Amino acid sequence: MSNDDQDAIIIGSGHNSLVCALYLLRAGWSVRVLECASTPGGAVKTQELTEPGFKHDWAAMNVSNFKNSAFYADFGSALERQGAEFVTAENCFASVYDDGTWFGVGTDTAANVSRIAAFSERDAKTWQSLTDSFASRAAIIGGLMSSPMKWTALSGLGFKALRQQGLDGTFDLIRFMLSSPRDWLGRTFESEKIRAALAPWGMHVDYAPDVASGAIFPYLEAFGDQAGGLSLGKGGADTIIRAMVAEIEAQGGSVECDTEVTRIFHENGKAQAVETADGRRISANKAIIANVAPKALARLTDTTGNADYDSGLDTFRHAPGTVMIHLALSDLPDWRAGSELRNYAYVTIAPTLDAMALAYQQPLAGLLPTEPMIVVGQPTAIDPSRAPAGKHTLWLQVRMVPGEIKGDGAGQINATDWDTALAPFAERVLDIVERHAPGLRDRILGMRCVSPRDLEADNPNLVGGDQVCGSHHLSQNAIFRPVLGYSDGTTPIEGLYHTGAAVWPGASTGAGPGTLLGRMLT
Known part of the structure; x- marks a missing residue:
């Protein structure tokens, strides 16, 4: 075996890739992970995006599904030795309403039932x-x-x-x-x-x-x-990525960043090697595993030789996009509905089901939502290590927005490109948050706004800012994810496999696709 030969080449270093790599290494395979970005982890990474000392989760923040996963049951002890740490939020999530009231869910069942009883005795019993x-x-x-x-x-x-x-x-x-x-x-x-x-x-x-x-x-x-609280990574969600990379390297594998794979070589229906942007050809003796969006897999292979599969990749539908707003704050928001909300990991602003439905339908039509659903993450309320003493970070996730803008649901923003529309749309979002937390702007020390275009530029799997790598609706889920007959990560090409959120069971930090594929191959 030459230095560039491996048992397995994995394209992309999202958490599903790293999970799969650890299963293969445990089975004695040689594994190399190739990542086009400068840091591993895909959408799970933590950076100082605003001011020095303020650590922000770029996209994913909640790692409960990872901590509770089958993979963690298999490898958790090893990851903890490599430095993976978690903090548990006992006050998990809450919602605020336009009349100044709120409801939240935490680990105290009696307290949850009591809060529900204030709205409905019948619902408390339910x-x-x-x-x-x-x-x-x-x-x-x-x-x-x-x-x-x-x-x-x-x-x-x-x-x-x-x-x-x-x-x-x-x-x-x-x-x-x-x-x-x-x-x-x-x-x-x-x-x-x-x-x-x-x-x-x-x-x-x-x-x-x-x-x-x-x-x-x-x-x-x-x-x-x-039942168990909500888990955050101590110091940032990337604690799980850093620990997995360290364990991969400890087991003899490698994770190579700034390495773009531009082609998958296959001949006579069998995968052979990959080609990188710098001209290297790296052979795989057992498997090439691509953690990429379906259309990217189609580009890398040119054709798999199976017309139905190729058509399925080409017509794979992505979900609407996301806007992220990262804030460095002098203090947590003062929520109008009550000071208890400062203790919650998440506070959501989406007061009715009808408002959520409209906030989804408008982006499907290419419109900026009039009243977007805003998830306000307060990680430093749970993990103070993410900011300087006494200071805080705020993680604002706007679900959903159009990847390509055709207009504005409110008729106020004329821009149809994200470079121009991001700033006024971010002001709309902050206005809505300020209605529920007056004085928020006065506490902002630094701000970084991230558009769907930025998310895709950082990670090509987030097509149009779609953070879940494809719609999970019934016609594109379960046996149909990503293509009927290939939900287990196999492809029509022998030795070529597909993993990541585009493959069953889909998006989650629980890493189901990587776990199922790693177990199947070994």
């Missing part, structure tokens, strides 16, 4: 009932979302559901898993405010209130956070 049944139902749902889309795995989960839930309970579970957030929340809670507090967790993964099969995400986030 919450307690859902709490009591959460462990058994979540085991089945989580089992589905962490299993390969194969009949053997699915039939086993079906029998488990029948044993635990009975026939009626199983059909109720199926109905729930097919429901939109609005459908399930409307059947379950009578308070519009409780519904509005949970629904945003569907928007995080491209499930607006009226999109089928999105109900599971508000459910899992709310009751999962209540």
Whole structure:
């Protein structure tokens, strides 16, 4: 084997790549990860984006799914030896409403129930009932979302559901898993405010209130956070990336940054090597694994020889984009609804399901949203190490915005390019936050605004600023993700595999695609 020969070449260093690499290394493979950016991690990275000493998570902030993942159960001890550290938010997420009230979910079930009872006694009883049944139902749902889309795995989960839930309970579970957030929340809670507090967790993964099969995400986030808290990386989300890279290197693998792969060589239906922008050809004896967006895989291969698969890659649909606003602050926001909100990891501004639905539909039509959904992350409320003593960072995520602007829903911003539209749109976002936290602007020490164009330039997988690498709607999920027949990461080319958020089970820091592929290959 020459110095440039490896058992596996992995294109891209997102967390799914690093997860897969560790499984391969554990099986005795030689592995090289090639990354076009100057730092590893894809969308999971932490940088001083505003002022010295203020650490900001570039995109992903919540690493609960990573900490609770099957991968972490396998490798957590090794990563902790390499410096991975976490902090747990007991006050997980909250929503504020236009009338000055709020609702939040934390790890104290009695406190959650008491807050709900202030809105609806019936909903308080419902919450307690859902709490009591959460462990058994979540085991089945989580089992589905962490299993390969194969009949053997699915039939086993079906029998488990029948044993635990009975026939009626199983059909109720199926109905729930097919429901939109609005459908399930409307059947379950009578308070519009409780519904509005949970629904945003569907928007995080491209499930607006009226999109089928999105109900599971508000459910899992709310009751999962209540059961175990919400995990952040100590010092930044990139603690998981730094630890995985260190462990890869300790096991004899390598992660090479500033190395763009421009071509995948394949002949007679078998993957052979990759070519880099500097002209190197690196051979792979067992596997080439591409953690790229589907259209990028099509470009790298030119053609796989399978017309249906190539067409599937070409027509893969991306979700709307995202705007990030990173703030360095002299103090946390003073929330009009109550000082308790300063203790929450997330505060969401999306007061009704109808407002969320419009904030999703307008970007689908190419319009800047009139009242965007704004997720306000307060990481330094949980982890003070991310900022100088007494100071804070704020992580503002605007879900959703158009990747390509055709107009403005409010009729106020004339620009149709993000270079020009970003500043006035950021002012709209800050105006909305100021309505709920007066005086915020007076506390800003530094600001960095990031457009969908910036996100894609930094990471080509975030096409149009789509942070989940493709719509997760039913027609492009499960057995259809990314193409029917290839949800396990295989491709029509022998020895070429696909991983990352574009592959089942999709986007999450839980790293399901990398885990499933790494286990399958070894």
